[in-house]
């Protein structure tokens with residue numbers, strides 16, 4: 001049988017990432033994930049959504065797909081914006097930020113990577129797809 | 139400018155209507171609706187979703203569109219199921235149910251109609267679209 | 277006890293059921309199973325404290341109608357308190373308030389039932 | 390007061406800010422505006438009671454990093470208590486815990502800051 005999936009199309013408006021997190025919470029409960037796992041997924045999802053909203057320069061609509069697998073939840077956050085080169089993004093360090101001129105921002109990708117079990121970026125001039133996965137321990 | 143919209147595609151699984159209600163709540167807050175209006179929209183949405191899940195006999199996927207208008211929120215709940223003839227659905231009365239053989243169910247359409255400002259049904263052998271609207275008092 | 281029913285106690289020979297979360301088919305059946313067990317033991321008066329239930333569906337509420345019907349056969353009664361506004365409104369639209377009672381607080385409910 | 394800040398009080402010359410809801414850019418700016426006002430009045434010690442904040446984003450938290458930096462200039466301090474696990478985890482990943490402190494309760498926070 002085909003694995004069930006949930007799809008969202010969100011407009012680029014303040015706080016619309018909360019639709020994604022609320023959806024993730026309903027799905028996490030359906031999958032019997034722990035509260036901690038659910039919260040980690042929500043946090044990673046917020047960061048992927050606000051990146052798509054803020055940086056992609058997409059005209060409108062961010063797409064989010066949730067794939068409910070037997071042993072994992074796979075989430076794709078898709079924008080049709082300008083894309084970016086992940087290898088050029090520096091790993092943030094608070095020591096380089098506090099008391100220095102460096103911009104205090106730049107934590108989103110780092111958080112996604114720390115909170116999810118695997119993360120992949122596909123990005124080019126037509127947009128970005130972030131695919132992130134949380135494994136389920138049975 | 140095009141009015142913003144949110145789209146959901148939900149699998150037919152227990153409690154997936156809660157994704158729709160959670161989405162409605164985020165949108166209601168975005169539109170500055172009152173808590174009561176938000177709760178009425180959520181309740182109507184639950185009923186439309188569980189009808190699509192339970193009665194449509196659709197194989198999978200129910201679609202929900204939220205259209206954020208200046209003076210209203212319009213919600214469409216769409217299934218690709220067997221359809222039904224709304225004129226043949228009796229208006230439920232508790233007096234006819236309690237102490238009688240009549241099935242205790244049959245309240246969903248009634249609730250939707252009471253809780254929303256306008257409701258339309260389009261239904262045929264290819265499915266059902268329920269369009270419901272909540273007006274915003276400025 | 278189910279997830280939906282978080283506490284059961286008796287006050288003045290009234291069975292008081294405390295619920296939490298979504299009153300859907302599963303929640304409704306948890307309540308009806310409990311009520312029918314207690315009826316078999318001779319109880320006829322029931323109250324539901326719905327403070328934790330902010331959301332219901334018509335399937336869950338129609339199970340309360342089944343309970344009302346069964347209670348009529350033994351001259352029993354059911355009432356509710358701490359209802360969220362949308363839950364009270366739903367009970368009104370469905371007409372439950374013609375055959376069962378809504379109260380403000382536990383104290384009022386126990387006195388009035 | 391903003392929707393995000395629900396209470397401000399002083400305990401032992403520490404300014405205690407109670408928050409509610411999503412710590413995003415708007416919530417972060419509400420906190421920084423308040424902290425900078427209080428710093429202008431001479432306050433240097435701050436605590437945030439985050440019991441009502443179950444969800445944050447990195448934009449909101451980066452505004453806390455700005456506050457930490459400003460407080461360093463006056464030998465000030467900031468701490469937090471009643472953190473949800475995911476908020477504590479986020480503060481750890483971002484390294485805030487190297488420059489500011491997480492406490493269990495208000496009492497502990499006031500004693501330890």
Ligand SMILES: Nc1ncnc2c1ncn2[C@@H]1O[C@H](COP(=O)(O)OP(=O)(O)O)[C@@H](O)[C@H]1O
Nearest residue numbers: 051052055056083084105106107108109110128
């Ligand atoms: N969806 C995206 N589209 C375009 N650029 C992106 C996208 N996601 C991330 N980026 C780029 O990667 C950088 C780092 O992102 P992130 O770690 O989330 O931190 P921040 O958003 O605070 O800058 C961003 O500043 C941006 O240049």
Ligand SMILES: Nc1ncnc2c1ncn2[C@@H]1O[C@H](COP(=O)(O)OP(=O)(O)O)[C@@H](O)[C@H]1O
Nearest residue numbers: 189190193194221222243244245246247248266
């Ligand atoms: N989306 C739908 N597809 C097919 N039939 C439907 C749909 N929605 C409602 N119906 C029909 O209308 C009837 C009344 O629905 P409703 O008032 O919601 O009560 P209930 O779901 O409890 O029967 C249903 O029993 C069903 O026959």
